[in-house]
Amino acid sequence: MPAKGVCAMTSARFSKVYQGELRVPMREVRLSNGSSVTLYDTSGPYTDPAYEPDPRRGLPRRREEWVRERARAGHPVTQVGCARRGLVTREMEFVAVREGVTPEFVRQEVAAGRAIIPANVNHPESEPMIIGREFLVKINANIGNSAVTSSIEEEVEKMTWATRWGADTIMDLSTGADIHETREWILRNSPVPVGTVPIYQALEKVKGRPELLSWEVYRDTLIEQCEQGVDYVTVHAGVRLAHVPLTAGRKTGIVSRGGSIMAAWCLAHHRESFLYENFAEMCEILARYDVSYSLGDGLRPGSIADANDEAQFAELRTLGELTAIAREHDVQVMIEGPGHVPMHKIKENVDLQRELCDDAPFYTLGPLVTDIAPGYDHITSGIGAAMIGWYGTAMLCYVTPKEHLGLPDKDDVKTGVITYKIAAHAADLAKGHPRAQAWDDALSDARFEFRWEDQFDLSLDPETARSFHDETLPAAPAKTAHFCSMCGPKFCSMRISHEIRDAGYAEKAAEFRRLGGTIYVE
Amino acid sequence: MPAKGVCAMTSARFSKVYQGELRVPMREVRLSNGSSVTLYDTSGPYTDPAYEPDPRRGLPRRREEWVRERARAGHPVTQVGCARRGLVTREMEFVAVREGVTPEFVRQEVAAGRAIIPANVNHPESEPMIIGREFLVKINANIGNSAVTSSIEEEVEKMTWATRWGADTIMDLSTGADIHETREWILRNSPVPVGTVPIYQALEKVKGRPELLSWEVYRDTLIEQCEQGVDYVTVHAGVRLAHVPLTAGRKTGIVSRGGSIMAAWCLAHHRESFLYENFAEMCEILARYDVSYSLGDGLRPGSIADANDEAQFAELRTLGELTAIAREHDVQVMIEGPGHVPMHKIKENVDLQRELCDDAPFYTLGPLVTDIAPGYDHITSGIGAAMIGWYGTAMLCYVTPKEHLGLPDKDDVKTGVITYKIAAHAADLAKGHPRAQAWDDALSDARFEFRWEDQFDLSLDPETARSFHDETLPAAPAKTAHFCSMCGPKFCSMRISHEIRDAGYAEKAAEFRRLGGTIYVE
Numbered sequence A, B: 001m002p003a004k005g006v007c008a009m010t011s012a013r014f015s016k017v018y019q020g021e022l023r024v025p026m027r028e029v030r031l032s033n034g035s036s037v038t039l040y041d042t043s044g045p046y047t048d049p050a051y052e053p054d055p056r057r058g059l060p061r062r063r064e065e066w067v068r069e070r071a072r073a074g075h076p077v078t079q080v081g082c083a084r085r086g087l088v089t090r091e092m093e094f095v096a097v098r099e100g101v102t103p104e105f106v107r108q109e110v111a112a113g114r115a116i117i118p119a120n121v122n123h124p125e126s127e128p129m130i131i132g133r134e135f136l137v138k139i140n141a142n143i144g145n146s147a148v149t150s151s152i153e154e155e156v157e158k159m160t161w162a163t164r165w166g167a168d169t170i171m172d173l174s175t176g177a178d179i180h181e182t183r184e185w186i187l188r189n190s191p192v193p194v195g196t197v198p199i200y201q202a203l204e205k206v207k208g209r210p211e212l213l214s215w216e217v218y219r220d221t222l223i224e225q226c227e228q229g230v231d232y233v234t235v236h237a238g239v240r241l242a243h244v245p246l247t248a249g250r251k252t253g254i255v256s257r258g259g260s261i262m263a264a265w266c267l268a269h270h271r272e273s274f275l276y277e278n279f280a281e282m283c284e285i286l287a288r289y290d291v292s293y294s295l296g297d298g299l300r301p302g303s304i305a306d307a308n309d310e311a312q313f314a315e316l317r318t319l320g321e322l323t324a325i326a327r328e329h330d331v332q333v334m335i336e337g338p339g340h341v342p343m344h345k346i347k348e349n350v351d352l353q354r355e356l357c358d359d360a361p362f363y364t365l366g367p368l369v370t371d372i373a374p375g376y377d378h379i380t381s382g383i384g385a386a387m388i389g390w391y392g393t394a395m396l397c398y399v400t401p402k403e404h405l406g407l408p409d410k411d412d413v414k415t416g417v418i419t420y421k422i423a424a425h426a427a428d429l430a431k432g433h434p435r436a437q438a439w440d441d442a443l444s445d446a447r448f449e450f451r452w453e454d455q456f457d458l459s460l461d462p463e464t465a466r467s468f469h470d471e472t473l474p475a476a477p478a479k480t481a482h483f484c485s486m487c488g489p490k491f492c493s494m495r496i497s498h499e500i501r502d503a504g505y506a507e508k509a510a511e512f513r514r515l516g517g518t519i520y521v522e
Helices: A003-010 A064-072 A079-084 A090-099 A103-111 A152-165 A179-189 A198-205 A215-228 A241-247 A257-269 A279-289 A310-328 A343-356 A377-390 A410-430 A436-448 A452-458 A462-472 A493-502 A505-514 B003-010 B064-072 B079-084 B090-099 B103-111 B152-165 B179-189 B198-205 B215-228 B241-247 B257-269 B279-289 B310-328 B343-356 B377-390 B410-430 B436-448 B452-458 B462-472 B493-502 B505-514
Strands: A014-019 A024-030 A036-040 A138-143 A169-172 A194-196 A232-235 A292-295 A333-337 A362-365 A395-397 B014-019 B024-030 B036-040 B138-143 B169-172 B194-196 B232-235 B292-295 B333-337 B362-365 B395-397
Touching: A024 A090, A024 A452, A036 A436, A064 A090, A079 A090, A079 A103, A090 A103, A138 A152, A138 A410, A152 A169, A152 A179, A152 A410, A169 A179, A179 A194, A179 A198, A179 A215, A194 A198, A198 A215, A198 A232, A198 A257, A215 A279, A241 A257, A241 A310, A241 B493, A257 B493, A279 A310, A292 A310, A310 A333, A310 A343, A333 A343, A343 A362, A343 A377, A343 B377, A343 B410, A362 A377, A377 A395, A377 A410, A377 B343, A377 B377, A377 B410, A395 A410, A410 A436, A410 B343, A410 B377, A436 A452, A436 A493, A452 A462, A493 B241, A493 B257, B024 B090, B036 B436, B064 B090, B079 B090, B079 B103, B090 B103, B138 B152, B138 B410, B152 B169, B152 B179, B152 B410, B169 B179, B179 B194, B179 B198, B179 B215, B194 B198, B198 B215, B198 B232, B198 B257, B215 B279, B241 B257, B241 B310, B279 B310, B292 B310, B310 B333, B310 B343, B333 B343, B343 B362, B343 B377, B362 B377, B377 B395, B377 B410, B395 B410, B410 B436, B436 B452, B436 B493, B452 B462
Parallel strands: A138 A169, A138 A395, A169 A194, A194 A232, A232 A292, A292 A333, A333 A362, A362 A395, B138 B169, B138 B395, B169 B194, B194 B232, B232 B292, B292 B333, B333 B362, B362 B395
Antiparallel strands: A014 A024, A024 A036, B014 B024, B024 B036
C-alpha cells in the first residue's frame, strides 16, 4: 500500500481497536484533549500494524469456524434462513457490535428481508456487514479490469485501497481475460463482501456472442463463482422479452451492460429470458452458499430524459415478483436502482421500490442529477446519492470522475469513495442515525477550539485536509494558531465567539476598553 | 488568461454570438451533426476573439448610455423603482433575452421584489443579470486577498477565471491592505455584478478594533464603495444586541466574520447595532446608486449541531423587517442563508425565509450537509446547494475545496465554480425550467450517438472530459469509436441498444445468426 494510505491509519494518532468477544475492528482517533472517537472501519487487517500482509497467503479465514459451527448444529446455511428460525448467527452478533444495535434487532431485520448480510460460506476472510435502511448507509466501489486496460495486481491494490478509504463492499466487474484468477486474488484478500456480475464471465465463455449464451453456460459460471466465495451477484433477471420494446423510444436506450446482453439474447431467440425462466433453480444454487441476490436494473435510465420511464418501472415490478420467489428459498435479496434521475424524480424511485419489492434493501448507482458534467460525475451522482440515501436507500454504488469517459485509476477510486462516504454520512445524519452526528460534533468542536491536528485526523481524508492547510500556513505554529488561514488573525469570527462566551456582557464592555479592544492578539 | 481557459471558449467549435438589438452575449456550441446549442454566457468580452483585453483600460462601459437615458427621462434610479412605475429598463430587456422570457415578466418580478437586478449606476461595465426564483439559478464566486496572502493581479485573474467557467456574480472579500485599489481593478474589469462586505474595509480603517467602529466610519466606507460601482453589499444589520446571547450555547458560536465583528461591537458598547439603528439612512444611500442589499446572515450555523437554531431564525425575522424598510425606499434586496445544515433541515430554511422576507430572493452559502470532510467541502456543500436551489434559492454562493483550511488558488476557484454550476443546473432541471433539459438532452444524444467531440464540447469542462477520455483511449480513432473506454467493444450496451432500435425483432433474430452474432465489431 502507498505510504499515504498507511500513514493515514497507523499514525500515532490512529489505532486499530477490537471490540467484544468477536474482536470487531474499529478505528480509534485519539484527540489532543485526551478524548477519543471510535469510527466504523472497513479497512481490514491491513491497517493493523501487527498484521503482515501476504497477498499469496490471503487474509485470515476468521469466519471458517463460525460456518462449521452452524453446519454441525444443523442450522440453515443462509443468514435469512437462520434469522427466520429465530437463530442469531455470529455474523449477526458481529454486525450488531459494528452498528451499535442489539443482535436481536439485526435478526429481526434480516428475517423480515429488510436487511441482508452478504457472506458466502466460501468467503471466510470477510468481516460481516449489513445492508438495510435501519443501519448505516453503505457504499460499494466497483473495480475490475476490462478488455481495454489494467492488470490483476492493479485490481487487488484498488480493492485494498478502496476499503482503506471506506468502501463497505467491492464489485469485481472484470470483463477481460483472467476473470477467474483476478477474482480469486480479490476474494482471498478482501476484508469486505465481494459482488460480481456472472453474465460477464459467461459471455467470455461464448466468445462475446450473446445469442450463444444459455442457462447451462450461465448456471455453470454461477456455480463456479459461488464456489470461489462471491458474496453477492448481480442478476438481470428482470429484463424480460416484453420489456425490450419499451426501450425503443428512449434517448439512451439500454445502458446496463448486463441488461443489453440479456436484451440481445431475448431478441436473437425471440424468447423469454433464461434468467427469468430458471430463477427458482438459481435460488437453490445461491441458497447452498448463502450468496445474496443483487437484482440488477438492466433497464435503468442512462439520461435525465429517460428517468422513471415505463421500461424502468416495468422491470422493477418484475424484480418485485422475483424478490418473493427468492425469499421462499431463504435467499437474501437487494434491489439495484438508477442511474440518471433529476432531483424531483428521485423519491418516487425509493417509494415504488419499497412498495413493489416489499422493503428489500435498495442499492443504487448515484443517481446522477444531470448529464452535463462528464469528468465530474462523482459530484453529479454524489448529490443524488445523498438524497436517495436519506430517502431510504441502504447502499450506494460509487461513481468516479472517470464515469462515461474511462477506467478509474487509484486516485479516481479514492475520490469516488470519499465522495460517497460524504453522501452516505449525510444520509445517516438526515435519517437521524443515533451515532452519526457524534462524528460531526467531534470535528466541529476541534474546529471551534482550534485543535487543528484533531480536525485533520477526524476528517474523511486527513492528509488532504492537512496539506490544504499547510499550503497557506505551512509553519508548525500555525497548527496551534487561534485563527485560520482564510480570515487571518484580525478577522477570526471564532476568536470573537470565544470572547462572547467567556465573559459576561457588562465586564465584557469594560474589559474590551481596558485591553484597548485588541481582542485578536495571542 | 491561461491558454486552457481561452481555448475552451474560442476553439473552432465554440463561438461568441450576440442576440437582439442589445447584443446579449451567448456561447454557441457547434455540433458535428450540423446543429448547435446556445448556452448562457457569463464570461464577458474576454471570450470574444475580436476583443483585446487591457486591464488598465478596463471593459467597455456599455451601460453608461442606458443610465444617462434614464436620468434624462427623469426615471427612478433603481430597477425596482422603475419596475414599480411600470417602466421596463434596458437592463430588464437584456436579462429577458438572457433568460428567454418577456421583458414584462422581468419587470413584474422585480416590481414584486421576487427578483433583483444588481447593477450600480457606477458599474457600467457589467452585463445585466437577474437573481430570482423564477429565473435560472445563479452562482457567486468569492475572491479577495486576505492579510495572509495573495496579490491584486491574482484577484483580478481569479475574477476573470471564475466568470469564464460560469460565475454569475463575484464577491470581493478582501481584508488586507489595498482594499480600495484591489476593488477598483476588479470593478473596471468585471463583466458580472460585484458584491462586497463594507464592514471589512471599515474595520481596516479602525485598525481592526471592532469597538472603534461607528456609523460614521461605516457610512463613509459605504459611500466610497457605492461611488466605485459595487453592485450589492452584504450588511449584517440583523445581528442585534439581543441576538448575541442566543449564540452562547452553540457548538461553533458565530462563524460569520461580519456577524462576529458586529456582535463584538454590540457587546463592547452594550448597545444596539449601528447598522440596525441607521438602516433607513443606509437605504437612502444605496438608492442613489441602485446598489442592492444582500442582508447578511451573521448568525448562520457553522456546524450541523447549530443548524436552524434560535439565533439563526431570530436574525432571519429581523431581516424580514429590514426587507420591508428597504422596499419602502425602492432598494433591491436579497437575503443570505446558511451555512451548515443537514439535508432534512434544509427545506425549512427556504420556507421560513420566503414567509418572513416576503419572497425576497434567497442567496445561500452551500449549505454543507456534513462537517466531516474538510478538503471536500465543495462536495458537502454542493449537495446542499443543489437541494436548496431546487427548493427555491435564487443564488448559490460557491464553496471551494479549501473551505475551512486555506485560501483558494485558481484550480480551487475552477473546481468550486464547476461544482456549483452542477448544483445550479440540477436545480433548474428539478424546478422544470423550460430551457434546462435541452442541454442534458443534447449531451446525452451525443453520448448515445458516439459523437465524442460533441460530448466533450457540451460538458461544463470540455478539457477535463477530453483529457480523462484520452488517458484510457488516446488514439484519435477512439474519438469516433462506437464504444467507450469503460466497457470496451465487446460490452458496449449502447451498441446493442442501437441494434435493438434499428431493426424489427423477427428480422433481428435472423440477422443476429447471419452475422454469427458478432454485433460488436466495427
